[in-house]
Ligand SMILES: *[C@@H]1O[C@H](CO)[C@@H](O)[C@H](O)[C@H]1NC(C)=O
C-alpha cells in the first residue's frame with residue numbers, strides 16, 4: 093500500500109546524462125501553482141527578495157468572502173527569479189576564484205567540501221528557467237482565482253522595459269492563456285496578448301520603474317538604507333565571518349564577502365530548473381537566515397518603503413493610475429501630473445484604457461517599485477509606532493501587516509487589488525492581497541476582512557492623490 097502511494101506521489105522521470113537515460117525518482121515538486129515554493133521552508137522563506145514566491149501566512153482568509161463577487165482586479169507583479177545582477181555576478185565569480193586560489197583542495201572539509209569542485213556558472217540579469225516557470229504558474233493561478241472574470245476578459249498588460257520584466261509578462265500571459273484554453277469556456281482565443289512596454293531609459297516617466305526623482309536617486313536619502321543595513325550587519329555578520337575565515341583560511345572574507353556567500357544559496361537554488369536547494373544553504377543556520385531576511389527587509393523598507401523620506405513618493409504615480417482604473421475616472425492620473433506618470437501614454441485610451449469592459453489589469457515591475465507602491469498605499473506604515481522596523485518576520489507579523497522583504501517582494505511576487513460587490517453592501521469594497529496574505533487597508537475604516545468602501549479608500553489616499561512629496565525631488 094505505502095509503495096503504491098509512494099509511486100503516485102513521486103513521479104518517475106528520466107535524467108539525460110551523457111546521452112544515457114538514467115531512471116531516477118524525483119521528489120514532489122518544490123514549486124506549485126497555488127502555494128509557490130514549498131521546500132525547506134524553514135530557511136527558503138527567509139531569503140528576503142531572493143526568496144522564490146510562496147503563499148504567505150494570512151490571518152484573514154484570502155478567498156473571496158461569501159455573498160461577494162469580485163468585479164475588478166489589478167495585479168502588480170515582480171518578475172520571476174533571475175540570475176544575479178551583472179555587477180553582483182562579477183563579484184560572486186571573483187570571490188569563488190579567490191576561494192579556489194587561497195584554499196588548498198585538501199582543506200575543503202565537511203559542509204565546505206563541495207566548494208572544491210564548485211564552479212561559478214551563474215549568468216547575469218535574466219530570468220532563470222525556474223523563474224520563467226514561476227511566472228507561467230502565476231498566470232495560471234490568476235486565471236483560476238478569478239475564473240468568472242478571466243474566462244471572458246483579458247487583462248490589459250503593461251510592463252517596464254527591462255527584458256526579464258517583459259519576459260515575465262509574456263510567461264504570465266502564457267500560463268493565463270493555457271489555462272483559458274484548457275477550461276474550454278472562453279470565446280476569446282486571440283493570442284499573444286498585447287503588452288504596453290514603458291521605457292526604463294534615463295529621463296523616462298515610468299510608474300513601474302523609479303529613476304526620475306533626483307533627490308531620491310542621488311541625494312542623502314539614497315543612503316538611508318545603506319546606513320540601516322550597515323548598523324545591522326555589524327551585529328549579525330561578525331560571527332558568520334569568523335566561522336568562514338576559520339573553515340576557509342586564507343580567503344580573508346570581508347563583511348561583503350560573507351553576505352555574498354549567503355546570497356549564493358538563493359541564487360544557486362533558483363538557477364536549478366526544479367529549485368533544488370543549493371549546498372551553499374547548509375553553511376548557515378536557520379537563525380542566521382532570519383537575520384539575513386531582516387537585513388534584506390531593512391534594505392527595502394529604508395530604501396524604497398516608509399522608512400525612506402522619499403520612498404512612498406516613488407509609488408504615487410502608480411497609485412494614481414490604480415485609482416483611475418478602480419473608479420473609471422481619469423482625474424486621479426491628472427492629479428499626479430508632476431510625478432512619474434507619462435501623460436502621453438495615460439491620456440490615450442489605446443495605452444491607458446478605462447471602463448468599457450476593462451476589469452482586469454496586470455502590471456509587471458521590480459521589487460523596489462512594488463515596495464514604493466505599497467508604501468504609497470499606506471500599507472506597512474509603522475511610522476505611527478515611531479519605532480524601527482521590527483526585528484524579524486515573526487515579530488513583524490502583527491496587525492501592521494507583517495513586513496518582510498520575503499513576504500512582500502520575493503521573486504514572482506504579486507499584489508492583487510480587488511474590488512468586489514457584496515450582497516449586504518450598497519457600495520463597492522476594495523482590499524489588497526499580497527502574496528496570498530490579506531493586508532488590511534489603513535486609514536479608511538477597514539472591516540474584519542481588511543476591506544474598505546471604495547470612496548473611503550480613495551479618500552484615505554490623499555498622500556498619493558496630491559503627488560506625495562514629489563516637490564522635494566528637485
Ligand atoms: C571533485 O572532483 C574530483 C574529480 O572529478 C573527484 O574525484 C572528487 O571526488 C570530487 N570531490 C567532491 C567533494 O565532490
Ligand SMILES: *[C@@H]1O[C@H](CO)[C@@H](O)[C@H](O)[C@H]1NC(C)=O
Nearest residue numbers: 221224225228259262263266
Ligand atoms: C517564457 O517566455 C519566453 C519569452 O517569450 C520564452 O522564450 C520561454 O519559453 C517562456 N518560458 C516558459 C517556461 O514557457
Ligand SMILES: *[C@@H]1O[C@H](CO)[C@@H](O)[C@H](O)[C@H]1NC(C)=O
Nearest residue numbers: 271272273274275276277278
Ligand atoms: C476541454 O475539452 C477537452 C476536449 O473536448 C476535454 O478533454 C477536457 O476535459 C475539457 N476540459 C474541461 C476543463 O472541461
Ligand SMILES: *[C@@H]1O[C@H](CO)[C@@H](O)[C@H](O)[C@H]1NC(C)=O
Nearest residue numbers: 295296297298434435436437
Ligand atoms: C512617454 O511615452 C511615449 C510613448 O511611449 C514616449 O515616446 C515618450 O518618450 C515618453 N515620455 C517620457 C517623458 O517618458
Ligand SMILES: *[C@@H]1O[C@H](CO)[C@@H](O)[C@H](O)[C@H]1NC(C)=O
Nearest residue numbers: 194337341342343344345346
Ligand atoms: C586580510 O585582510 C586584512 C584586513 O583587510 C589585511 O590586513 C591582511 O593583510 C589580509 N591578509 C591576506 C592574507 O590577504
Ligand SMILES: *[C@@H]1O[C@H](CO)[C@@H](O)[C@H](O)[C@H]1NC(C)=O
Nearest residue numbers: 297429430431433434435436
Ligand atoms: C514627465 O514627468 C515630468 C516630471 O513630473 C513632467 O514635468 C512631464 O510633464 C512628464 N512628461 C510626460 C510626457 O508626461
Ligand SMILES: *[C@@H]1O[C@H](CO)[C@@H](O)[C@H](O)[C@H]1NC(C)=O
Nearest residue numbers: 404467468470473475476555
Ligand atoms: C503613515 O502614517 C503616518 C502617521 O499616521 C502618516 O502621517 C503618513 O501620512 C502615513 N504615510 C502614508 C504614505 O500613508
Ligand SMILES: *[C@@H]1O[C@H](CO)[C@@H](O)[C@H](O)[C@H]1NC(C)=O
Nearest residue numbers: 324327386480481482483484
Ligand atoms: C534583533 O534580535 C537579535 C537577537 O535575535 C539581537 O541581537 C539584535 O540586537 C536585534 N536587533 C535589533 C535592531 O533589534
Ligand SMILES: *[C@@H]1O[C@H](CO)[C@@H](O)[C@H](O)[C@H]1NC(C)=O
Nearest residue numbers: 149150151489490491493494
Ligand atoms: C495573526 O494575528 C495574531 C493576533 O494579532 C498575531 O499574534 C499573529 O502573529 C498573526 N499571524 C499572522 C500570520 O499574521
Ligand SMILES: *[C@@H]1O[C@H](CO)[C@@H](O)[C@H](O)[C@H]1NC(C)=O
Nearest residue numbers: 159160161162513514515516
Ligand atoms: C454574484 O454573481 C452571481 C452570478 O452572476 C449573481 O447571481 C449574484 O447575485 C451576484 N451577487 C452579488 C452580491 O452581486
